[in-house]
Amino acid sequence: MNIEQARFNMIEQQIRPWEVLDQDVLNLLSIVKRENFVPAAYRELAFVDFEIPLPAGQHMLAPRIEARVLQELAVKKHETVLEIGAGSGYMAALLAHRAQHVLTVDIEPELAELAKANLVANGVLNAEVATGDASRGWNAAAPYDVICVSGGLPVLPQEMLEQLKVGGRLAAFVGTAPVMKAQLITRVDEKQFRIADVFETYVEPLQNAVHAPRFRF
Template identity: 75%
Template sequence: MNIEQARFNMIEQQIRPWEVLDQDVLNLLAIVKRENFVPAAYRNIACADLEVPLPGGERMLAPKIEARILQELAVHKGETVLEIGTGSGYMAALLAHRGRSVTTVEISPELADFANRNLSANGVTNVEVVVGDGALGWDQDAPYGVICVSGGLPVMPQKFLEQLKIGGRIAAFVGGAPVAKAQIITRVDEKQFRVSDVFETLVAPLKNAVHPPLFRF
Protein backbone atom coordinates (compact mmCIF):
# COMPACT_ATOMS: atom_id res chain seq x y z
CA MET A 1 0.00 0.00 0.00
CA ASN A 2 1.20 3.53 -0.81
CA ILE A 3 0.69 5.26 2.54
CA GLU A 4 1.79 8.65 1.22
CA GLN A 5 -0.87 8.49 -1.49
CA ALA A 6 -3.41 7.51 1.16
CA ARG A 7 -2.34 10.49 3.29
CA PHE A 8 -2.63 12.84 0.29
CA ASN A 9 -6.11 11.49 -0.43
CA MET A 10 -7.08 11.88 3.24
CA ILE A 11 -6.11 15.55 3.21
CA GLU A 12 -7.50 16.44 -0.21
CA GLN A 13 -10.64 14.28 -0.34
CA GLN A 14 -11.74 14.06 3.31
CA ILE A 15 -10.31 16.98 5.20
CA ARG A 16 -10.36 19.95 2.79
CA PRO A 17 -14.04 19.35 1.93
CA TRP A 18 -14.75 19.63 5.67
CA GLU A 19 -13.67 23.27 5.53
CA VAL A 20 -10.21 22.63 6.95
CA LEU A 21 -8.25 25.21 4.96
CA ASP A 22 -5.65 26.36 7.50
CA GLN A 23 -2.40 25.49 5.72
CA ASP A 24 -0.51 25.03 8.99
CA VAL A 25 -3.03 22.39 10.04
CA LEU A 26 -2.85 20.65 6.66
CA ASN A 27 0.95 20.66 6.79
CA LEU A 28 0.88 19.18 10.29
CA LEU A 29 -1.33 16.32 9.12
CA ALA A 30 1.42 15.44 6.64
CA ILE A 31 4.12 15.65 9.33
CA VAL A 32 2.49 13.65 12.14
CA LYS A 33 2.12 10.17 10.65
CA ARG A 34 -1.32 8.85 11.60
CA GLU A 35 -0.35 5.27 10.76
CA ASN A 36 2.21 5.38 13.58
CA PHE A 37 -0.58 5.87 16.12
CA VAL A 38 -2.86 2.96 15.23
CA PRO A 39 -2.55 -0.74 16.09
CA ALA A 40 -0.30 -2.52 13.60
CA ALA A 41 -3.21 -4.51 12.17
CA TYR A 42 -4.89 -1.27 11.05
CA ARG A 43 -1.96 0.63 9.54
CA ASN A 44 -3.35 0.18 6.02
CA ILE A 45 -6.59 1.95 6.95
CA ALA A 46 -5.06 4.64 9.19
CA CYS A 47 -5.93 7.37 6.67
CA ALA A 48 -9.39 6.06 5.78
CA ASP A 49 -12.57 8.00 6.52
CA LEU A 50 -13.56 5.90 9.52
CA GLU A 51 -13.02 5.40 13.24
CA VAL A 52 -10.05 3.05 13.58
CA PRO A 53 -10.44 0.44 16.37
CA LEU A 54 -8.18 0.77 19.40
CA PRO A 55 -7.35 -1.57 22.30
CA GLY A 56 -10.13 -2.08 24.82
CA GLY A 57 -12.93 -1.58 22.32
CA GLU A 58 -12.33 2.15 21.89
CA ARG A 59 -12.06 3.98 18.55
CA MET A 60 -10.14 6.92 17.13
CA LEU A 61 -12.13 9.84 15.83
CA ALA A 62 -12.28 10.07 12.03
CA PRO A 63 -9.44 12.14 10.50
CA LYS A 64 -11.72 14.94 9.25
CA ILE A 65 -13.19 15.46 12.73
CA GLU A 66 -9.77 15.62 14.40
CA ALA A 67 -8.52 18.06 11.75
CA ARG A 68 -11.55 20.34 12.01
CA ILE A 69 -11.31 20.48 15.80
CA LEU A 70 -7.59 21.22 15.58
CA GLN A 71 -8.27 24.10 13.19
CA GLU A 72 -11.11 25.58 15.25
CA LEU A 73 -9.12 25.49 18.50
CA ALA A 74 -6.35 27.60 16.91
CA VAL A 75 -3.77 26.61 19.54
CA HIS A 76 -0.91 29.08 20.04
CA LYS A 77 2.71 28.16 20.81
CA GLY A 78 2.65 29.48 24.36
CA GLU A 79 -0.55 27.74 25.44
CA THR A 80 -0.94 24.83 27.83
CA VAL A 81 -3.41 22.22 26.60
CA LEU A 82 -5.56 19.68 28.42
CA GLU A 83 -6.93 16.73 26.48
CA ILE A 84 -9.50 14.36 27.93
CA GLY A 85 -9.48 10.93 26.29
CA THR A 86 -5.98 10.15 25.04
CA GLY A 87 -6.84 7.17 22.88
CA SER A 88 -3.88 6.41 20.62
CA GLY A 89 -2.06 9.66 21.41
CA TYR A 90 -2.49 11.02 17.88
CA MET A 91 -4.60 14.05 18.79
CA ALA A 92 -2.25 14.81 21.68
CA ALA A 93 0.66 14.76 19.23
CA LEU A 94 -1.10 17.22 16.92
CA LEU A 95 -1.91 19.52 19.83
CA ALA A 96 1.65 19.25 21.13
CA HIS A 97 3.07 20.50 17.84
CA ARG A 98 0.97 23.64 18.16
CA GLY A 99 1.03 24.35 21.91
CA ARG A 100 3.65 24.61 24.63
CA SER A 101 2.68 21.43 26.46
CA VAL A 102 -0.17 18.93 26.64
CA THR A 103 -1.57 17.05 29.61
CA THR A 104 -3.73 14.22 28.31
CA VAL A 105 -5.90 12.15 30.66
CA GLU A 106 -6.91 8.57 29.82
CA ILE A 107 -9.09 6.37 32.03
CA SER A 108 -7.80 3.10 30.50
CA PRO A 109 -4.29 2.11 31.65
CA GLU A 110 -3.95 -0.08 28.54
CA LEU A 111 -4.68 2.84 26.21
CA ALA A 112 -2.49 5.21 28.23
CA ASP A 113 0.42 2.82 27.82
CA PHE A 114 -0.31 2.45 24.08
CA ALA A 115 -0.37 6.23 23.66
CA ASN A 116 2.81 6.72 25.68
CA ARG A 117 4.67 4.27 23.47
CA ASN A 118 3.36 5.93 20.31
CA LEU A 119 4.32 9.41 21.48
CA SER A 120 7.80 8.30 22.54
CA ALA A 121 8.40 6.42 19.28
CA ASN A 122 7.47 9.54 17.31
CA GLY A 123 9.67 11.93 19.28
CA VAL A 124 6.86 13.87 20.98
CA THR A 125 8.35 15.06 24.26
CA ASN A 126 5.96 17.79 25.48
CA VAL A 127 3.00 15.51 26.28
CA GLU A 128 2.29 14.05 29.71
CA VAL A 129 -0.07 11.06 29.68
CA VAL A 130 -1.98 10.69 32.95
CA VAL A 131 -4.11 7.70 33.94
CA GLY A 132 -7.27 9.06 35.50
CA ASP A 133 -10.94 9.94 35.15
CA GLY A 134 -11.29 13.20 33.24
CA ALA A 135 -15.08 13.26 33.03
CA LEU A 136 -14.99 16.46 35.10
CA GLY A 137 -11.77 17.79 33.62
CA TRP A 138 -8.45 17.82 35.45
CA ASP A 139 -7.70 20.34 38.20
CA GLN A 140 -3.96 19.76 38.25
CA ASP A 141 -2.18 22.60 36.41
CA ALA A 142 -5.49 24.38 35.75
CA PRO A 143 -6.39 26.81 34.34
CA TYR A 144 -5.54 25.81 30.78
CA GLY A 145 -5.44 27.84 27.61
CA VAL A 146 -7.07 25.05 25.61
CA ILE A 147 -9.17 22.01 26.58
CA CYS A 148 -9.91 19.33 23.98
CA VAL A 149 -12.47 16.70 24.97
CA SER A 150 -11.97 13.72 22.65
CA GLY A 151 -15.18 12.00 23.72
CA GLY A 152 -18.85 12.85 24.04
CA LEU A 153 -20.34 14.92 26.85
CA PRO A 154 -24.12 14.58 27.23
CA VAL A 155 -23.94 17.89 29.11
CA MET A 156 -21.06 20.31 29.68
CA PRO A 157 -19.98 20.15 33.34
CA GLN A 158 -19.31 23.47 35.05
CA LYS A 159 -15.95 22.12 36.19
CA PHE A 160 -14.61 22.23 32.63
CA LEU A 161 -15.54 25.90 32.32
CA GLU A 162 -13.82 26.72 35.61
CA GLN A 163 -10.56 25.12 34.40
CA LEU A 164 -10.27 27.44 31.40
CA LYS A 165 -8.23 30.66 31.27
CA ILE A 166 -9.84 33.88 30.12
CA GLY A 167 -9.47 33.84 26.34
CA GLY A 168 -9.13 30.06 26.40
CA ARG A 169 -11.15 27.60 24.32
CA ILE A 170 -12.83 24.25 24.91
CA ALA A 171 -13.61 21.85 22.07
CA ALA A 172 -16.27 19.32 23.02
CA PHE A 173 -18.97 17.10 21.53
CA VAL A 174 -22.02 18.08 23.56
CA GLY A 175 -25.36 16.27 23.53
CA GLY A 176 -26.56 12.76 22.79
CA ALA A 177 -28.33 10.57 20.25
CA PRO A 178 -29.49 11.04 17.59
CA VAL A 179 -27.01 13.89 17.12
CA ALA A 180 -24.60 16.00 19.18
CA LYS A 181 -22.90 19.30 18.43
CA ALA A 182 -19.19 19.89 18.14
CA GLN A 183 -18.77 23.15 20.02
CA ILE A 184 -16.00 25.66 20.63
CA ILE A 185 -16.58 27.41 23.94
CA THR A 186 -14.50 30.55 24.57
CA ARG A 187 -14.10 32.09 28.01
CA VAL A 188 -14.72 35.82 27.54
CA ASP A 189 -14.20 36.87 31.17
CA GLU A 190 -14.68 35.50 34.68
CA LYS A 191 -18.39 34.86 34.17
CA GLN A 192 -19.11 34.90 30.43
CA PHE A 193 -18.60 32.21 27.80
CA ARG A 194 -19.24 32.32 24.06
CA VAL A 195 -20.49 29.10 22.42
CA SER A 196 -20.02 28.38 18.72
CA ASP A 197 -21.62 25.32 17.11
CA VAL A 198 -19.19 24.02 14.48
CA PHE A 199 -20.84 20.88 13.10
CA GLU A 200 -23.13 18.03 14.09
CA THR A 201 -21.94 14.51 14.76
CA LEU A 202 -22.26 11.70 17.29
CA VAL A 203 -19.32 10.60 19.42
CA ALA A 204 -19.26 7.87 22.06
CA PRO A 205 -19.49 9.48 25.51
CA LEU A 206 -16.62 9.54 27.94
CA LYS A 207 -16.76 6.87 30.60
CA ASN A 208 -18.45 8.37 33.68
CA ALA A 209 -19.62 11.39 31.69
CA VAL A 210 -22.23 13.53 33.42
CA HIS A 211 -25.74 12.91 32.08
CA PRO A 212 -28.72 15.24 32.27
CA PRO A 213 -31.22 14.44 35.04
CA LEU A 214 -34.08 12.15 34.07
CA PHE A 215 -37.54 13.67 34.03
CA ARG A 216 -39.99 12.26 36.56
CA PHE A 217 -43.75 12.52 36.20
Protein backbone atom coordinates in the same frame (compact mmCIF):
# COMPACT_ATOMS: atom_id res chain seq x y z
CA MET B 1 -0.25 0.62 -0.21
CA ASN B 2 1.42 3.87 -1.24
CA ILE B 3 1.32 5.57 2.15
CA GLU B 4 2.14 9.07 0.94
CA GLN B 5 -0.50 8.89 -1.78
CA ALA B 6 -3.05 7.64 0.76
CA ARG B 7 -2.12 10.52 3.10
CA PHE B 8 -2.46 13.03 0.25
CA ASN B 9 -5.87 11.60 -0.67
CA MET B 10 -7.02 11.80 2.97
CA ILE B 11 -6.09 15.48 3.13
CA GLU B 12 -7.49 16.47 -0.25
CA GLN B 13 -10.60 14.27 -0.43
CA GLN B 14 -11.75 14.05 3.20
CA ILE B 15 -10.28 16.90 5.18
CA ARG B 16 -10.11 19.92 2.88
CA PRO B 17 -13.77 19.46 1.76
CA TRP B 18 -14.71 19.60 5.45
CA GLU B 19 -13.73 23.28 5.51
CA VAL B 20 -10.28 22.60 6.93
CA LEU B 21 -8.39 25.25 4.98
CA ASP B 22 -5.74 26.33 7.51
CA GLN B 23 -2.52 25.48 5.69
CA ASP B 24 -0.62 24.98 8.96
CA VAL B 25 -3.13 22.31 9.97
CA LEU B 26 -2.97 20.63 6.57
CA ASN B 27 0.85 20.64 6.70
CA LEU B 28 0.77 19.15 10.19
CA LEU B 29 -1.26 16.20 8.94
CA SER B 30 1.68 15.38 6.66
CA ILE B 31 4.25 15.81 9.43
CA VAL B 32 2.58 13.76 12.20
CA LYS B 33 2.38 10.23 10.81
CA ARG B 34 -1.11 8.96 11.59
CA GLU B 35 -0.18 5.40 10.62
CA ASN B 36 2.30 5.32 13.54
CA PHE B 37 -0.57 5.81 16.02
CA VAL B 38 -2.91 3.20 14.54
CA PRO B 39 -2.89 -0.38 15.91
CA ALA B 40 -0.90 -2.63 13.58
CA ALA B 41 -3.98 -4.66 12.59
CA TYR B 42 -5.61 -1.51 11.17
CA ARG B 43 -2.57 0.18 9.63
CA GLU B 44 -4.03 -0.23 6.13
CA LEU B 45 -7.04 1.82 7.28
CA ALA B 46 -5.01 4.67 8.80
CA PHE B 47 -6.24 7.20 6.22
CA VAL B 48 -9.82 5.99 5.75
CA ASP B 49 -12.84 8.08 6.86
CA PHE B 50 -13.49 5.65 9.67
CA GLU B 51 -13.28 5.38 13.48
CA ILE B 52 -10.41 2.95 13.98
CA PRO B 53 -10.84 0.51 16.90
CA LEU B 54 -8.49 0.82 19.87
CA PRO B 55 -8.00 -1.39 22.94
CA ALA B 56 -10.57 -1.25 25.76
CA GLY B 57 -13.43 -0.82 23.28
CA GLN B 58 -12.42 2.71 22.31
CA HIS B 59 -11.89 4.31 18.88
CA MET B 60 -9.81 6.93 17.13
CA LEU B 61 -11.93 9.75 15.78
CA ALA B 62 -12.25 10.02 11.99
CA PRO B 63 -9.42 12.08 10.43
CA ARG B 64 -11.70 14.89 9.22
CA ILE B 65 -13.10 15.40 12.71
CA GLU B 66 -9.64 15.50 14.30
CA ALA B 67 -8.48 18.03 11.71
CA ARG B 68 -11.54 20.26 12.06
CA VAL B 69 -11.25 20.36 15.85
CA LEU B 70 -7.54 21.17 15.56
CA GLN B 71 -8.33 24.05 13.20
CA GLU B 72 -11.10 25.46 15.40
CA LEU B 73 -8.98 25.42 18.56
CA ALA B 74 -6.19 27.44 16.86
CA VAL B 75 -3.62 26.48 19.49
CA LYS B 76 -0.65 28.84 19.86
CA LYS B 77 2.95 28.07 20.78
CA HIS B 78 2.76 29.58 24.29
CA GLU B 79 -0.39 27.71 25.31
CA THR B 80 -1.03 24.77 27.62
CA VAL B 81 -3.53 22.13 26.55
CA LEU B 82 -5.57 19.50 28.37
CA GLU B 83 -6.86 16.64 26.22
CA ILE B 84 -9.49 14.37 27.75
CA GLY B 85 -9.37 10.92 26.19
CA ALA B 86 -5.80 10.06 25.13
CA GLY B 87 -6.71 7.20 22.82
CA SER B 88 -3.65 6.27 20.78
CA GLY B 89 -1.93 9.61 21.43
CA TYR B 90 -2.45 10.91 17.89
CA MET B 91 -4.53 13.97 18.77
CA ALA B 92 -2.12 14.80 21.58
CA ALA B 93 0.73 14.66 19.07
CA LEU B 94 -1.08 17.06 16.72
CA LEU B 95 -1.84 19.44 19.59
CA ALA B 96 1.72 19.23 20.91
CA HIS B 97 3.16 20.42 17.60
CA ARG B 98 1.22 23.66 18.07
CA ALA B 99 1.35 24.10 21.87
CA GLN B 100 3.89 24.67 24.60
CA HIS B 101 2.68 21.67 26.58
CA VAL B 102 -0.06 19.04 26.35
CA LEU B 103 -1.43 16.90 29.17
CA THR B 104 -3.60 14.06 27.89
CA VAL B 105 -5.63 11.94 30.33
CA ASP B 106 -7.30 8.56 29.83
CA ILE B 107 -9.36 6.54 32.26
CA GLU B 108 -8.15 3.26 30.71
CA PRO B 109 -4.60 2.36 31.85
CA GLU B 110 -4.04 0.32 28.67
CA LEU B 111 -4.77 3.34 26.50
CA ALA B 112 -2.68 5.67 28.65
CA GLU B 113 0.28 3.31 28.20
CA LEU B 114 -0.36 3.04 24.45
CA ALA B 115 -0.50 6.82 24.06
CA LYS B 116 2.65 7.26 26.13
CA ALA B 117 4.56 4.68 24.06
CA ASN B 118 3.39 6.20 20.76
CA LEU B 119 4.29 9.75 21.78
CA VAL B 120 7.78 8.66 22.87
CA ALA B 121 8.30 6.58 19.71
CA ASN B 122 7.37 9.57 17.56
CA GLY B 123 9.62 12.03 19.38
CA VAL B 124 6.85 14.13 20.95
CA LEU B 125 8.60 15.55 24.00
CA ASN B 126 6.13 18.22 25.17
CA ALA B 127 3.18 15.92 25.85
CA GLU B 128 2.62 13.92 29.02
CA VAL B 129 0.04 11.23 29.73
CA ALA B 130 -1.90 10.69 32.95
CA THR B 131 -4.28 7.91 33.93
CA GLY B 132 -7.54 8.88 35.60
CA ASP B 133 -11.12 10.03 35.27
CA ALA B 134 -11.19 13.44 33.57
CA SER B 135 -14.91 13.39 32.71
CA ARG B 136 -15.27 16.59 34.77
CA GLY B 137 -11.89 17.96 33.76
CA TRP B 138 -8.49 17.62 35.44
CA ASN B 139 -8.13 20.20 38.15
CA ALA B 140 -4.59 19.23 39.21
CA ALA B 141 -2.89 21.26 36.46
CA ALA B 142 -5.64 23.86 35.81
CA PRO B 143 -6.18 26.44 34.47
CA TYR B 144 -5.56 25.67 30.79
CA ASP B 145 -5.49 27.78 27.65
CA VAL B 146 -7.16 24.98 25.69
CA ILE B 147 -9.23 21.91 26.58
CA CYS B 148 -9.91 19.30 23.90
CA VAL B 149 -12.48 16.63 24.78
CA SER B 150 -11.93 13.62 22.52
CA GLY B 151 -15.18 11.93 23.54
CA GLY B 152 -18.87 12.72 23.88
CA LEU B 153 -20.41 14.74 26.71
CA PRO B 154 -24.19 14.51 27.18
CA VAL B 155 -23.84 17.59 29.40
CA LEU B 156 -20.86 19.95 29.59
CA PRO B 157 -19.78 20.05 33.26
CA GLN B 158 -19.40 23.48 34.81
CA GLU B 159 -16.25 22.28 36.60
CA MET B 160 -14.60 21.74 33.22
CA LEU B 161 -15.47 25.24 32.01
CA GLU B 162 -14.03 26.71 35.20
CA GLN B 163 -10.66 25.13 34.35
CA LEU B 164 -10.25 27.44 31.33
CA LYS B 165 -8.21 30.61 31.51
CA VAL B 166 -9.93 33.82 30.37
CA GLY B 167 -9.55 33.78 26.59
CA GLY B 168 -9.23 30.00 26.64
CA ARG B 169 -11.09 27.64 24.30
CA LEU B 170 -12.75 24.30 24.85
CA ALA B 171 -13.78 21.88 22.09
CA ALA B 172 -16.33 19.20 22.95
CA PHE B 173 -18.97 16.97 21.38
CA VAL B 174 -22.10 17.81 23.38
CA GLY B 175 -25.48 16.08 23.41
CA THR B 176 -26.90 12.60 22.98
CA ALA B 177 -27.65 10.15 20.15
CA PRO B 178 -28.41 10.34 17.33
CA VAL B 179 -26.72 13.72 16.82
CA MET B 180 -24.29 15.73 18.93
CA LYS B 181 -22.99 19.23 18.36
CA ALA B 182 -19.28 19.85 18.09
CA GLN B 183 -18.96 23.07 20.06
CA LEU B 184 -16.21 25.60 20.57
CA ILE B 185 -16.61 27.39 23.90
CA THR B 186 -14.53 30.50 24.61
CA ARG B 187 -14.16 31.97 28.10
CA VAL B 188 -14.87 35.67 27.66
CA ASP B 189 -14.28 36.67 31.29
CA GLU B 190 -14.59 35.21 34.78
CA LYS B 191 -18.34 34.60 34.42
CA GLN B 192 -19.16 34.57 30.70
CA PHE B 193 -18.65 31.95 28.00
CA ARG B 194 -19.34 32.19 24.27
CA ILE B 195 -20.58 29.02 22.56
CA ALA B 196 -20.28 28.35 18.82
CA ASP B 197 -21.82 25.27 17.15
CA VAL B 198 -19.26 24.12 14.58
CA PHE B 199 -20.73 20.93 13.07
CA GLU B 200 -22.93 17.93 13.92
CA THR B 201 -21.69 14.39 14.46
CA TYR B 202 -21.92 11.53 16.94
CA VAL B 203 -19.10 10.47 19.26
CA GLU B 204 -19.32 7.79 21.96
CA PRO B 205 -19.64 9.41 25.41
CA LEU B 206 -16.72 9.45 27.80
CA GLN B 207 -16.83 6.89 30.58
CA ASN B 208 -18.47 8.49 33.64
CA ALA B 209 -19.64 11.45 31.56
CA VAL B 210 -22.14 13.71 33.31
CA HIS B 211 -25.75 13.13 32.21
CA ALA B 212 -28.72 15.45 32.49
CA PRO B 213 -31.00 14.60 35.42
CA ARG B 214 -33.99 12.45 34.52
CA PHE B 215 -37.32 13.75 35.68
CA ARG B 216 -39.72 11.38 37.38
CA PHE B 217 -43.46 12.02 37.39
